[in-house]
Amino acid sequence: MADFINSFWDLYVSGLVAFGLLFCLVVLVTNMTSKESGEPKLQGHVWDENLREYNNPLPRWWLYLFWATVIFSIFYLYLFPGFGNRHSNPADPEKDRGLRAQYAQEVFDAEGTYGPIFARYQGISVETLAKDPDAVATGQRLFLTYCAQCHGSLGQGSRGFPNLTDGDWLYGGDPETIKGSISEGRAGMMTPLGGTLTADEIKDAANYVRSLSNLSHDAARAARGRDIFTGKGTCLTCHGADGKGAVAMGISMGVPAMGLLGAPNLTDSVWLYDNSEDAIIEGITRGRNAGPGSLTNNMPAWKDFLGEAKVHVLAAYVYSLSNK
Numbered sequence: 001m002a003d004f005i006n007s008f009w010d011l012y013v014s015g016l017v018a019f020g021l022l023f024c025l026v027v028l029v030t031n032m033t034s035k036e037s038g039e040p041k042l043q044g045h046v047w048d049e050n051l052r053e054y055n056n057p058l059p060r061w062w063l064y065l066f067w068a069t070v071i072f073s074i075f076y077l078y079l080f081p082g083f084g085n086r087h088s089n090p091a092d093p094e095k096d097r098g099l100r101a102q103y104a105q106e107v108f109d110a111e112g113t114y115g116p117i118f119a120r121y122q123g124i125s126v127e128t129l130a131k132d133p134d135a136v137a138t139g140q141r142l143f144l145t146y147c148a149q150c151h152g153s154l155g156q157g158s159r160g161f162p163n164l165t166d167g168d169w170l171y172g173g174d175p176e177t178i179k180g181s182i183s184e185g186r187a188g189m190m191t192p193l194g195g196t197l198t199a200d201e202i203k204d205a206a207n208y209v210r211s212l213s214n215l216s217h218d219a220a221r222a223a224r225g226r227d228i229f230t231g232k233g234t235c236l237t238c239h240g241a242d243g244k245g246a247v248a249m250g251i252s253m254g255v256p257a258m259g260l261l262g263a264p265n266l267t268d269s270v271w272l273y274d275n276s277e278d279a280i281i282e283g284i285t286r287g288r289n290a291g292p293g294s295l296t297n298n299m300p301a302w303k304d305f306l307g308e309a310k311v312h313v314l315a316a317y318v319y320s321l322s323n324k
């Protein structure tokens, strides 16, 4: 995304523009030279029994207008600049009027206008900011631009993308953790267990997981699955012995080097992914964010792209969603 304006696109755009102009000129010139004298000829076709059309030249006034627009467009495109990035002058920033310099100028101007507002917000705690309607409105605009495509325009989430409004958290809903999620990004890692467990054991474990949130299940399988969950399957190391998830277990029980675990609570009715037996089996078999062959799903890191101040305002907006 960083650079659409490399030299290939520059030439490509210039070529297209030049071709378009040339085409207009050819149309104009061929129409100028086909002067008709005497009786105008008829076009070949006939509609509605007797409706015919003369092959008259274009009206003069229309033709001159056409010439004028073509000539205008040449100047316009040169100044715009429509012939690629002609005005770029990276060696001398003072004289650089290229697209990159224009963009940098606009960013600079926007920083001048909005920078002080964000700087002021940054000095206010997330909890307090979440009660300030202006700050929340600013956060919402940022959210709609950068976050809504995954989390939904109201933060309601969808399959694979957590709901941010329900007070149920993979990583934690306190201001610092929300900020951490946005700044650093998240990629909850679940080890693939297809190599450790047999297909039957995985099916048992899936039935046990479904029993935890009162979904239909095979009772005999679920009973065996319970032992797999706390034993051979090692599920408990991340989801907790009772399946209540990493947040409920407290971070200290996770692997400190891995940071926050993000293993979901499996006992509630909130599901991040599809809760059908087949989908759960696939998740256990392939694992998540655990290298080749596993399923992947990430929260991107925003610290570098948006900067601390905007992340702070976004955290306040996200916090406000579940703390009305």
Ligand code: HEC
Pocket: 143, 146, 147, 148, 149, 150, 151, 160, 161, 162, 164, 168, 169, 170, 171, 172, 173, 178, 181, 182, 186, 187, 188, 189, 262, 297, 298, 299, 300, 302, 314, 315, 318
């Ligand atoms: C490309 C899709 C995508 C975008 C864009 C995105 N997120 Fe996320 N986000 C995710 C996924 C996926 C997760 C869950 C990560 C996991 O399962 O480990 C997540 C997790 C989170 C969490 C942690 C939720 C919890 O339960 O602990 C927060 C907070 C969050 N996102 C906020 C944001 C904000 C704010 C933005 C905009 C700056 C944003 N996200 C943009 C995909 C996205």
Ligand code: HEC
Pocket: 187, 188, 189, 190, 191, 193, 205, 206, 209, 228, 229, 233, 234, 235, 236, 237, 238, 239, 261, 262, 263, 264, 266, 270, 271, 272, 273, 274, 280, 283, 284, 288, 297
């Ligand atoms: C290394 C830690 C770890 C282990 C071991 C682990 N999980 Fe997970 N599990 C996770 C994480 C993290 C996620 C969330 C993945 C994501 O955010 O994309 C998850 C997701 C899930 C989900 C999806 C939950 C939802 O809401 O959609 C199920 C079901 C699940 N695990 C069951 C199990 C079972 C059963 C086992 C044992 C056979 C197991 N897990 C072992 C960490 C683990």
